[in-house]
Amino acid sequence: MNINAHKGMAIMGIKVATRYRWEVVAAVAATPLALVIYYYLWKSIYAHTGQALIRGFTFEELVSYYVLSMIVGFFTWSEMDKWIEHDIIKGDLVKNLIKPFGYISSCFSFELGLNAYNILTQMIPVFIIGFLFFKLPIAPLMVFLGFALSLFFAFLLYFGLAFLLGLAAFWMKKITGLRRARRIIVAFFGGSFIPLAFFPPWLQEISAYLPFQYIRSVPILLYQQRIAIGHSLLAQAAWVVVLYTLIYIVSRKAMRKAAVVGL
Amino acid sequence: MKYPKLARAMFAIRLSNAFAYKANFIAICLAKIIGDLVGPLVAIFIYANTQGIPGWSFEQFLLFQGTFIIIMGLTTNIAIDIFWNVHIAVEFGNLDKYLLKPYNSWLYLLSISVNWEGLAEILLGTALVTYSAIKLNIPLSINIFLYFILIFTALVFMTSIYTLISAGSIIAVKNEALNNLFQRFLDFARYPADVYGTGVQFVITFLFPLAISATFPAQTLLHGTTIKGLATMILPTIAFFIISLAAWSYSLRKYSSAGG
Amino acid sequence: MNIIDVKNLRKTFTTVKRGQGLKEAIKSFLRPETTTKEALNNVNFTIKEGEIVGLIGPNGAGKSTCLKILCGLLWPDSGEATILGMQPWKNRVKYVQHIGAVFGQKTTLFWDLPPLDSFHLSKDLYAIPAAEFEERKQILIKLLEAEDIAKQPTRELSLGERMRCEVIQALLHNPKLVFLDEPTIGLDLISKEKLHEFILDLNKKQKTTFIITTHDMQDIEKLCKRIIIINHGTIIYDGPLEAIKKKYFTDKHIDITFSEQVKTFSHKGCKVLTKTPYKIQLELDTRTTPIQTLISHLLKQYDVADITVSDPPIEEIIKKIYRE
Numbered sequence: 123m124n125i126n127a128h129k130g131m132a133i134m135g136i137k138v139a140t141r142y143r144w145e146v147v148a149a150v151a152a153t154p155l156a157l158v159i160y161y162y163l164w165k166s167i168y169a170h171t172g173q174a175l176i177r178g179f180t181f182e183e184l185v186s187y188y189v190l191s192m193i194v195g196f197f198t199w200s201e202m203d204k205w206i207e208h209d210i211i212k213g214d215l216v217k218n219l220i221k222p223f224g225y226i227s228s229c230f231s232f233e234l235g236l237n238a239y240n241i242l243t244q245m246i247p248v249f250i251i252g253f254l255f256f257k258l259p260i261a262p263l264m265v266f267l268g269f270a271l272s273l274f275f276a277f278l279l280y281f282g283l284a285f286l287l288g289l290a291a292f293w294m295k296k297i298t299g300l301r302r303a304r305r306i307i308v309a310f311f312g313g314s315f316i317p318l319a320f321f322p323p324w325l326q327e328i329s330a331y332l333p334f335q336y337i338r339s340v341p342i343l344l345y346q347q348r349i350a351i352g353h354s355l356l357a358q359a360a361w362v363v364v365l366y367t368l369i370y371i372v373s374r375k376a377m378r379k380a381a382v383v384g385l
Numbered sequence: 386m387k388y389p390k391l392a393r394a395m396f397a398i399r400l401s402n403a404f405a406y407k408a409n410f411i412a413i414c415l416a417k418i419i420g421d422l423v424g425p426l427v428a429i430f431i432y433a434n435t436q437g438i439p440g441w442s443f444e445q446f447l448l449f450q451g452t453f454i455i456i457m458g459l460t461t462n463i464a465i466d467i468f469w470n471v472h473i474a475v476e477f478g479n480l481d482k483y484l485l486k487p488y489n490s491w492l493y494l495l496s497i498s499v500n501w502e503g504l505a506e507i508l509l510g511t512a513l514v515t516y517s518a519i520k521l522n523i524p525l526s527i528n529i530f531l532y533f534i535l536i537f538t539a540l541v542f543m544t545s546i547y548t549l550i551s552a553g554s555i556i557a558v559k560n561e562a563l564n565n566l567f568q569r570f571l572d573f574a575r576y577p578a579d580v581y582g583t584g585v586q587f588v589i590t591f592l593f594p595l596a597i598s599a600t601f602p603a604q605t606l607l608h609g610t611t612i613k614g615l616a617t618m619i620l621p622t623i624a625f626f627i628i629s630l631a632a633w634s635y636s637l638r639k640y641s642s643a644g645g
Numbered sequence: 646m647n648i649i650d651v652k653n654l655r656k657t658f659t660t661v662k663r664g665q666g667l668k669e670a671i672k673s674f675l676r677p678e679t680t681t682k683e684a685l686n687n688v689n690f691t692i693k694e695g696e697i698v699g700l701i702g703p704n705g706a707g708k709s710t711c712l713k714i715l716c717g718l719l720w721p722d723s724g725e726a727t728i729l730g731m732q733p734w735k736n737r738v739k740y741v742q743h744i745g746a747v748f749g750q751k752t753t754l755f756w757d758l759p760p761l762d763s764f765h766l767s768k769d770l771y772a773i774p775a776a777e778f779e780e781r782k783q784i785l786i787k788l789l790e791a792e793d794i795a796k797q798p799t800r801e802l803s804l805g806e807r808m809r810c811e812v813i814q815a816l817l818h819n820p821k822l823v824f825l826d827e828p829t830i831g832l833d834l835i836s837k838e839k840l841h842e843f844i845l846d847l848n849k850k851q852k853t854t855f856i857i858t859t860h861d862m863q864d865i866e867k868l869c870k871r872i873i874i875i876n877h878g879t880i881i882y883d884g885p886l887e888a889i890k891k892k893y894f895t896d897k898h899i900d901i902t903f904s905e906q907v908k909t910f911s912h913k914g915c916k917v918l919t920k921t922p923y924k925i926q927l928e929l930d931t932r933t934t935p936i937q938t939l940i941s942h943l944l945k946q947y948d949v950a951d952i953t954v955s956d957p958p959i960e961e962i963i964k965k966i967y968r969e
Contacts, residue, residue: 148562152569158585159572163438166580171436211800299412306420315423320430387772394769398762402798473756481718482753486770487742497766641720641734 128231135235150247153192157256160188177319182257183346184317189252190342191314196244197273198280198337200233203301206288210295226285226369233281261345268351272341275358279337280308282365289369292376312338333361388488391496400501414505421457421506424450424575425513438580444517445607449577451513452606453599456536458506460543466498467544468564471551480555480640491548491633521607528609535602535618542597542622545629552629552636574598594621648822648854649692649715654724656685656710656878684710685721686878694821695852697844699859699869699886703960707878708858712826715856716746729822742771745815749827752807753814754799760810761795764817771818778817785813788843804831812840816847825857829864841867862956876963893962897936899927901943902951912939928957 168174168181179187252258261269287304291297309315311334318326318339329335336358343349403410428450432443441449471494474480483490523529550563570593578586578600589595601618604610610618659681684707692698702708713719715726717733717740726733731740747753754763768778786792789809794802802810808828815823825844829837845868847853857868865872865886872889874882882889898918906922914934918926929939936954943949 148566152566155569156572159576159581162581162585163576166439167431167435167437170439173435177434294406294408294412296406296409297412299409299414299416302416303412303419306416306423310423310426316427316430320434322430322433387769391766391769394766398758398766402758402762477751479751479753481713481716481748481751484718484737485716485741485746485753487738487740488770489738638720641718 128227131228131231132235132238135232135237136239150244153244153248154251154255156192157185157188157251161185161256177317178348179317179319185256186252186258187317187342187346189248189256189258190345191338193245193248193252194273194276194338194341195309195314196240196248197237198276199237199240200277200281200284202229202233202281202284203288203291203297203304205229206285207291207295207297207301210291226373229285230281234277237277259346261347265345265347265351268355269341269345272344272351272355272358275355275362276337276341278362279333279358279365282362282369283308283333283337286365286369286372289372289376292379308334308337311335313342314338333365336361388492388496391493392499395497396499396501399499403501413502417461417502417505418509421454421509424453438577440579441577442521444520445603446577448514448517448521448607449599449603451510451515451517452536452603453575454506454510454513456510456539456543456598456602458503458508458510459536459540460547461503461506462500463495463540464498464544464547466500467494467547468551468554470494470498472554472561472564475554484637484641490637491630494551495544518606523606526609528606531610531615532602532606535597535605538619538622539598539602541626542594545622545626548629548633552632555636555640570595571598574600577603590617591621594618594625597622646694647691648694648696648729649690649856650727651688651690651715652725654685654688654711654714654726655722656683656707656714656719657722658682658684658710683878685714688724688875688878688880690873690880690883692854692856694854695848696871697848697855697857697868699857699865699872700875701859701865701872701963702875703963706876708875709826710878711875712824712856712858716744716824717741742818743821745818745820745823747808747811747815747823747825747828749808749825749830752799752811754807754810756800757798759796759798760791760802760807760814763799763810763814764795767814767817773818781817781819782813785816788846789813789839805833805836808832809836809840812843819851820853822854823856825855827859828857829859829861837861837863844868874963874966881963881966889966893965894956895931896957896961897929897931898955898957899929899936899939900951900953900955901925901927901949904948904950907947912942915939 164181164184168176174180176184249258253260284304287297287300290300294300311329311332313335318329318335321329336354340349340354340358344351344354403413425447428443428446431437432446437443438446470483471480474483483494486493546567550567553563573581573585573589574595578589578596581589586596597618605614605618659679688707688711700708700711710719714721715728715733717737720734729740729743733740754760755766764782767773768775773781786795789812791806791809791813794806795810795813799807799810808831812825812828829840832840841864844855848855855868857864859865869886871884872882872886873880874889901924903923903925907925908922910917910920910925910927912927912934914930914932916928916930918928920926927939929936940952943952
């Protein structure tokens with residue numbers, strides 16, 4: 123696929139995104155709500171506990187953790203598995219999947235376009251809300267660039283994960299359940315609900331070997347300068363390689379499966 | 386009693402069709418349980434690292450979480466598909482099919498929107514509530530009866546909400562925006578109403594009575610209530626229910642005069 | 646006895662304009678433009694019990710709007726309609742019990758369930774006695790040959806298969822009056838014929854009244870003794886099909902492929918529509934020249950490879966009626 127085709131797919135993504143204008147308005151309007159919830163919840167907990175520092179977080183730091191978590195959440199989002207499931211039920215996937223990486227890269231451009239739109243309409247407003255109302259610190263330029271790169275890797279990982287899950291539809295046909303589990307597991311082990319530092323040690327141990335924290339927690343902690351930039355990016359890149367190798371293997375298997383059942 | 390009969394028939398049909406994709410059926414149940422375990426797990430992590438939420442011991446908070454999960458399960462079984470059925474019909478320009486049936490459109494929609502997907506949640510929530518109730522030595526009293534009444538009230542509230550969202554998606558917003566917005570609002574119900582400031586508390590008690598889904602039933606079971614308290618908890622929901630039905634018939638009137 | 650009595654029906658719509666492209670999308674976000682359109686303008690007609698009436702007209706002429714009003718789904722701006730002794734949109738719940746409706750492209754079956762499940766739900770919906778329901782279901786399924794397809798989820802059916810199930814669904818409660826909106830769209834020849842036979846049979850045996858909108862001349866010729874032609878929201882013809890057939894269905898389109906090069910062609914009553922050296926399309930006025938005459942002339946004079954005779958599309962006939 124040439125660069126123009128990619129551009130076309132990305133513009134498609136943006137157009138699809140603009141079609142849902144009310145959803146965008148609603149999403150932006152709703153973002154401060156979740157922050158208000160966490161703000162009050164932790165305010166009462168910190169007051170009740172009487173410590174300035176819990177698990178290495180001051181109250182302000184924890185609130186800005188949630189602001190960043192929301193920002194990262196907007197960008198690391200993909201419904202690739204839904205499209206694949208849809209295509210399989212409709213029966214017009216195989217022609218797209220003949221070249222697994224041709225298909226995946228066109229989908230990737232599409233979703234990237236969609237997410238680029240999200241940056242404008244959701245991420246930037248939340249950044250501003252965070253700066254103005256929730257004392258989100260402004261990071262130095264280097265950290266900021268590292269954060270942006272880390273976000274991109276995180277998106278690659280989330281997209282790959284959703285794509286891999288979508289391939290399960292070749293065997294299961296309907297993957298509604300898996301898709302829902304995907305959303306929750308990534309959020310939970312990624313530290314979207316509560317920072318991983320609050321997990322009991324054994325669970326932290328387990329999640330260290332899972333890719334999910336590299337999708338949500340790592341970019342956040344990187345922005346807060348709690349972890350080293352170079353090291354985190356390297357770890358993310360390693361997971362990208364692992365995940366996409368896995369996709370390559372599984373999609374070949376899926377193709378064989380498709381040939382057998384004649385989808 | 387044609388509506389309950391219809392709902393029962395629909396429930397049986399839905400369940401038997403879900404069994405057709407067994408792997409997906411199991412996955413949906415598991416996903417629901419995993420999703421619901423997040424609340425209690427976060428609660429465990431919070432109470433392991435901090436003094437917790439003021440006014441709520443760990444077991445009490447677990448009981449709160451269990452109550453919330455039960456209400457969510459009931460909502461899934463009864464109310465959520467009201468919105469999805471309307472949303473899909475609006476998207477396909479197909480709302481007519483609900484008007485072509487010789488029924489009251491809202492009751493018809495309610496009857497065919499039953500779902501089984503909340504069953505696992507209801508079980509999990511009940512287990513959590515039972516466990517913490519035993520731990521807390523909650524005595525047999527009128528409070529248990531009131532607890533069930535308030536859970537039913539919560540279900541009425543959730544049904545009103547989904548009716549209201551459906552009406553909205555017919556009138557103006559033909560997509561999932563309203564639902565997404567409400568899902569964000571719903572997050573307020575995940576924690577006891579008393580953690581929020583008084584302004585927020587006032588809103589979720591009277592204007593948009595979200596506190597009925599979990600806070601009120603759990604508080605009543607734990608500490609009891611008065612007649613006045615009961616009225617504060619139930620009346621806003623009744624008002625909300627009436628408003629949602631009015632909105633529904635308004636939206637249909639508007640749809641039938643505007644064309645699809 | 647009049648089963649339908651429609652007087653002075655009027656309906657206008659307001660719609661939001663939506664353009665193409667990113668710029669238009671942003672524009673419609675900021676300031677949506679609206680336009681109003683007169684869908685029905687003073688429509689009057691009556692229909693007797695046991696009739697099969699074809700409601701025809703070009704796209705956007707107001708057919709669907711008219712049908713929706715008659716089904717009780719839309720409120721007209723003004724005017725009256727008495728159908729089966731009721732005002733459809735005012736007594737909707739009671740009224741729709743007695744009618745059946747199929748809207749071609751839009752399914753009333755549950756999308757993710759097999760049609761059979763939807764049928765059984767109809768039993769509860771219309772409170773059909775079990776024995777009567779079983780009997781009717783069996784007859785309908787057999788007539789439309791839907792034994793196997795009724796057991797697959799609706800979303801997996803082809804358009805023709807689904808349409809057969811839609812018709813079954815619409816007729817299970819034995820309605821006196823049936824509305825069919827584009828019932829044969831996308832159907833193959835065999836399914837189409839099956840549906841035709843079925844409609845005629847039901848009409849003869851049970852005196853069921855049918856109102857059909859269609860773009861398909863075959864549907865009309867096979868089914869309808871009477872047609873109502875509607876254009877720009879007004880009725881421009883209401884009467885027997887035969888009368889209009891004699892007057893306007895006199896033209897035929899004839900496509901001829903030659904085995905030799907033909908430079909010019911002319912014949913009495915013929916108008917050349919398109920022409921290439923080996924292919925020619927004619928419009929023939931059968932009042933001045935019968936088809937047989939033309940064809941024998943062609944076969945005698947030229948080396949003809951292929952001839953196809955067809956009806957001109959409905960839009961052209963309407964254009965003609967409109968011109969007069």
